[in-house]
Amino acid sequence: MKPTGWILAGALASVCGVAYGDGYGVKSGNPVIPGVPYEVHDGTRPQPPIITTGGAVSVKAPSDATVLFDGTSLDAWTNAGGPAKWVIKDGSLVASPPGDLSTKESFGAVQLHFEWRLPAGRKVDGQGGGNSGVFLMGLYEIQVLQSNGNKTYPDGQATALYGQLPPLVNATGPQGEWQSYDIAFEPPVYDGEKVVKPAKVTVLHNGVFTQHGELYLGPTQHKKLAAYPPKHPLTGPIKLQWHGDPMEYRNMWSRPLGERDKGPAEPQK
Known part of the structure; x- marks a missing residue:
């Protein structure tokens, strides 16, 4: 879209009360994602239907969970290997400088629950x-x-599986x-340097299900195609991104997803 198009889009946004942010309605010029006719971050890709839910689903940590944030402590977290610097305010964890926050513990297949919100009144654009x-x-x-x-x-x-797949x-x-996320993640399975089972997420x-058993194309990239590397860790930290905005988090916990005893492959006679 030409610059005049962007001006028109902004005018429509102000009239309709909807923010039309970066990349909306225009091609990105990035590589085409395998299996679909759309580019990475393609603004012409169909928008997910908008629905109204009952709001956040707050779930207390079960007995086998690792509590990552209970409203009082950052003991489970680190900033680049040093002390966690994000701010705790009124029981919420507020995204803050100097950067991303990572768990000290590493995880493989995992169930993760947390709740987040953006404070009212902040301007949002794309x-x-x-x-x-x-x-x-x-x-x-x-x-x-x-x-x-x-x-x-x-x-x-x-x-979204960022740069790969929009939500349903x-x-x-x-x-x-407050908004809630409940995530079930399975890491990729390798045979040597070959991926035999991609990473999977719900x-x-x-x-509401917004992703259901979807497969990652590889680790997340920005403006690039995702692809699996020849070598991959078995576990890794949970990381919260600092993107310059004061997003708030609460009630964060995880629990391992063990493998079920599936029994014999075929019924016994």
Whole structure:
């Protein structure tokens, strides 16, 4: 779209009360994603349907969970190997300088619950103003974005496999309200340097499936195609992204996803 197009889009946004952010409605010029006719961060990709949910689903940590944030302590976290510097305010963990926050513990297959919100009144425009992310194994991002009333490229919306796959629906509630994520993640399986089973994820956003057994193309990239490296760790930290916006987190816990005893492959006679 030419510059005049961007001006028109901004005018429409102000009239309609909807933010039309970076990349909305235009091609990105990035590589085409395998299996679909869309580029990475393609603004012409169909927008997920917008739905209204019952709001955040707050779940207390079960007995076998690792509590990552209980509203009082950053003991589970680190900033670049040093002390965690994010701010705790009124029981919430606020994204803050100097950078991303990572767990001290590493995880493989994991169930993760947390709640987040963007404080009311902050201007949001596309990827700016209300952006963060959660990285499984420090590599695979599930986007955290204030997507209610805020349009951007679909593979960058809330619960998108960032740069790869949009959510099934846009289930984000109004700004200032708490949102919930429930994630089940399985890391990739390798045979030597060959991927035999890609990383897999399911996400519920405010109690609604927005990703269901989806496969990652590889570790998350920005403006590039994701691809699996020949060597890959077995476990990694959970990372919260600092994107310059004061996103708030609470009630964060994880638990391992063990393998079930599946029994014989075929029924016994």
